[in-house]
Amino acid sequence: MTAPSQSLFSRFRNELGLVVAILAVLTITSLINQDYFREPWRNFRDIAQETSLVGIFALGAAIVIIAGGIDLSSGTMILFSASVCVLVTYVFAPVESGRPNPAHATHLVVILGIIAALITGFLVGTLHAWLITIVKLPPFVATLATLVGLRSLTKIMNGGITDSLGIKVQSINASAALFSDLRVWWIPVVVFLFLGASLWLLMNRTVIGRHLYALGGNEEAARLSGINTDKLKWLAYSIGSVTASIAGVLYAAKISTCTPSSMGVGYELNAIAAAVVGGCSLQGGTGLIPGVMLGVLFLQVVIDAVAKVFKTNPDDWKGQIVGLLVVLAVAFNEIRRGSSSGRKQMFPGAIGWVIVPTLAAAIALEVFAADTQHRLGASLLVGGVALVALLGRKIYEDFA
Secondary structure (H helix, E strand, O other): OOHHHHHHHHHOHHHHHHHHHHHHHHHHHHHHOOHHHHOHHHHHHHHHHHHHHHHHHHHHHHHHHHOOOOOOOHHHHHHHHHHHHHHHHHHOOOEEOOEEOHHHOOHHHHHHHHHHHHHHHHHHHHHHHHHHHOOOOOHHHHHHHHHHHHHHHHHHHHHHHHHHOOOOOOOEEOOOHHHHHHOOOHHHHHHHHHHHHHHHHHHHHOHHHHHHHHHHHOHHHHHHOOOOHHHHHHHHHHHHHHHHHHHHHHHHHHHOEEOOOOOOOOHHHHHHHHHHHOOOOOOOOOOOHHHHHHHHHHHHHHHHHHHHHOOOOOHHHHHHHHHHHHHHHHHHHHHHHHHHHOOOOOOOHHHHHHHHHHHHHHHHHHHHHHOOOOHHHHHHHHHHHHHHHHHHHHHHHHHO
């Protein structure tokens, strides 16, 4: 391998690995379930739409992570901005039989609702930046507050505004004609690709992008070099919230209903997972936009594979697998960072002797739950193999 090609491989190693992983998951799933061959277009359309919807706000979450922060409010922001958009159609809908009929809201009214949702995203991002840079709250606490608070505020807001219109409800419907037009599968794909290209240009071809990387890598050094770190945080958190608002509008169009108790619940994990799997370090300063986009695609392909392989209760497995992928991605990044600075022990000392059988038991339990025909035998076999492998690693670390 020549020096230039070796440098290219090392630079995009994570992205190339994700491409291989995506192809591997698709291949294995196709061997187990023939649905990809029976209806290839439907599967492509569904995966592309879901990948794009998650990817839109995952890109914003990635910018925040690269800048050294964290945003836990993505899911709630999707609900809040979607509700703001739909409520505009209620407020300005034509009145029929003494009540507003949002289904007959004009395209202009829906566009005003979309603008209101985007402004809402910017204002929430500004709130995050203020709490973090002025009030000096940790990013985790600041965004956790909006994660909890905005969902409750949405319930109050939906009920209060619709009550003033004579139709008190908390779940509001996106029934205007333009929402139906936005429901087309390729619209989120176009938005996702446009945002990906725009943010790639921002991060790789502008001074602001380089400053965002510097901020995440070492905030104190960035400040001492003359970079206005507070404004950069304002930009990063605004991008994170605005992208969640865009996703919120598209989700409202797709599912047609904004329900405070369920819409967007847990979506922030998907965004952070996609960013981490895509190569972003939770310590900041590391990550590429193409990697994040591939990370979103990989997660969605895995989730789709789970739905096809586990016919009964696939939702019970999705959260476990996404969580496992996040742990593996972070661990892989730490191992890679440790290998560059010296040998890193994964099972040091006494804690290693405790965690090795714990991990083996967890693997055995997963197999026991998954295999409905040979539960005990399969779980003992796989758990035993895992225990031997992990013990081998532990002993090697202790005596190497």
